[in-house]
Amino acid sequence: MMIHNRADLLVAEYDSQVIGYALATRFLVLYANGWVAELQELIVAPEARGPGVGRALVAAIAERARVAGAVELTVPTRRARDYYLTLGFTETATYLKRELT
Known part of the structure; x- marks a missing residue:
């Protein structure tokens, strides 16, 4: 597990082998009136x-x-939409991006 004051990197292991990980960051936003984790x-x-x-x-x-004070957890995805719906997430917006290269 790696922890930064605004980021978490959690690692899942089995038999001393990494089998998965999750990376999330937290940021302050006005629309949510507090911290949001992504x-x-x-x-x-x-x-x-x-x-x-x-x-x-x-x-x-x-x-x-939640413990860090975030008011919501978001996940930008299209491919795994149905998976996150089964975990209690709700679809709220389309995720757009702009390349900056």
Whole structure:
């Protein structure tokens, strides 16, 4: 586990092997009237999917965000939309980006 004052990197291990990780950051925004945590990456090795590794990582990120004072947890995704809906997330917006290169 790596902790920064505004970021969490949680790692899941099995038999001394990394099988997944979650990376989230927290930032202050006016629209939410407080801190928002954003789950930026959630990766679980294909052979470790199914028994709840991803679910446990998301739950741990959510709890860390709550304890840190965040008022919501967001996740920008299209490919895993249905997965996050099963974890209690609601769809609120389209995520747009602009390349800055």
